[in-house]
């Protein structure tokens with residue numbers, strides 16, 4: 001037991017704290033226009049995005065072929081990593097919820113699978129990075145959800161214990177299974193990836209909005 005350490009509240013970023021899919025759709029419209037493509041290209045991208053889980057090299061390789069783009073796949077991918085995070089935003093109520101948890105004594109951490117560049121820009125651009133104790137990006141720490149080690153790294157980094165902590169996220173296989181493996185209580189947000197919601201990945205709570213998660217955690 002480590003009763004003296006503060007407890008930790010972990011949050012996934014994409015489609016948990018921010019509406020990643022909405023941001024992607026807005027980026028897609030901007031990007032299509034910027035390269036001289038129309039609504040068909042936007043639909044094409046939205047159909048193949050898979051909530052961001054389709055490898056970007058695959059997505060842009062396909063787009064290059066489909067639309068005869070001149071830029072290399074690597075260049076398209078690098079531009080995407082820098083540009084699409086600028087289309088993300090956080091609702092004021094989400095920033096308030098994160099602040100309220102910290103004020104109440106929780107150590108608040110974002111635990112996100114992804115690249116340093118794009119996730120780092122998202123944290124900065126949305127203002128989320130400024131109101132949490134640590135943004136734990138898988139590429140930076142060398143381990144991904146659902147590996148429970150990533151939660152241990154996050155807890156150590158902010159001087160917290162995992163005991164009595166929470167993991168909040170939208171993905172049953174990464175966020176909920178990962179949180180359970182780390183010994184955390186879990187809250188699933190939304191209905192993304194229903195195919196992954198198996199019997200061994202049942203969260204402590206399931207809400208449609210992350211705002212309900214703040215209430216439950218604050219209530220103790």
Ligand SMILES: [Mg+2]
Pocket residue numbers: 012013014015016169170171
């Ligand atoms: Mg997510």
